[in-house]
Amino acid sequence: LHVVFTGSSLLEILNAKSDLSRRAIVYEMQGFSFREYLNWNEKLSLPVLTLNNILENHLSLSVGIVDTVKVLKHFSDYLKHGYYPYYKELPALYYSKINEVVNLIVELEIPQLRGVDISYTTKIKQLLYIIAESAPFIPNVSKLSERIGISRNSLLAYLDALHDSCLTMNLQKEGSGISRLQKPDKLFLENPNLMYALSASQIDIGNVRETFFANQLRYRHKINASKESDFFIDGRYTFEVGGKNKGKQQIDGLSDAYIVADDIEYGMDNKIPLWLFGFLY
Structure with missing residues (x-):
């Protein structure tokens, strides 16, 4: 667990990967997703969602989750201290x-x-x-x-x-x-x-939002910086990340393009809550 969640000694594993591959399965385990954090803290059993499901059904999915738990309060806490499971120790x-x-x-x-x-x-x-x-x-x-x-x-x-x-x-x-x-x-x-x-005293909230999005997407999806917007996922989807009042100007004219907005419980059309992308694993 020390190796998996802190990164310590991961370079040693990478350096020895060709040798280890003959004797062991080597894989990288991500820190807690927002979903795992909620399940761990609130003793819930919220399911994993696919990216396609989020894009197509984000409103109904958000309603079901928000009816179960106060996501925005927990999301703010998670961004500060919920990624590594040892946050509960001390x-x-x-x-x-x-x-x-x-x-x-x-x-x-x-x-x-x-x-x-x-x-x-x-x-x-x-x-x-x-x-x-x-x-x-x-x-x-x-x-x-x-x-x-x-x-x-x-x-x-x-x-x-x-x-x-x-x-x-x-x-x-x-x-x-x-x-x-x-x-x-x-x-x-x-x-x-x-x-x-x-x-802790000089955090740029826009950076926090984009860091969360990139972290949660990169585990199971191909992620690139977008030429037109913020992120380009799986060679198909464009995402612009921002606050609750983020407009759609930067994705106008783009196909398969979405606004990812912080500080909202529910989205509409191609505007999706940021926290919902924390349910991808």
Whole structure:
């Protein structure tokens, strides 16, 4: 459980994957979905929903769930402390424990297992803080590498290691190739709890929303940064994520396009509550 939910030692497993594959099944287990968090806390048995079901029947699904539990209050709590199951052990020390794991990965595991110069770890942690505090982060790798004082390729290798260790999600736009030395088009921390743990006082709510959506979708779906909007899923669906008053201008004229809105219990037509995407696993 320590490996699965903290990310610690995940790089060791990835480095040894070819050898392990002959003797064991290797898989990645996601942290709690919003659905699992509700079931765990409220002793419920809310079912998993498919993406197609949400897109086609989100109003009736939302009504059934909201009649069972006060989702918006629980959703706000989940974003802050519900992703890693050990949040119940010592709630007051939850963020401290997350920060300990981040330090272990950045200062020890990545330098040892990916051959990254340990002298850069402080600057890389600063990069994590920047991602946590920014609006959805679109990296300028050349400027970042100059600012940090390392080569472009070294920075890209480090970003790849952060992604592999489940500290970040590095998204490419649709149609992009896949390469360890390819610049990400968008950078997110892996989940909203990491954002609050690293920089609780400077959180950008738009980043929180997009981080949650990306985290919940990436487990079972192909996710890219969209050229026209926020996200492009499974090579077909376009999603624009925002607050309850988010308009449809950015998806006008696009097929299979949806608004994902925070702070609403129910949606209408192609406007869907953000929290409902927490029921995908």
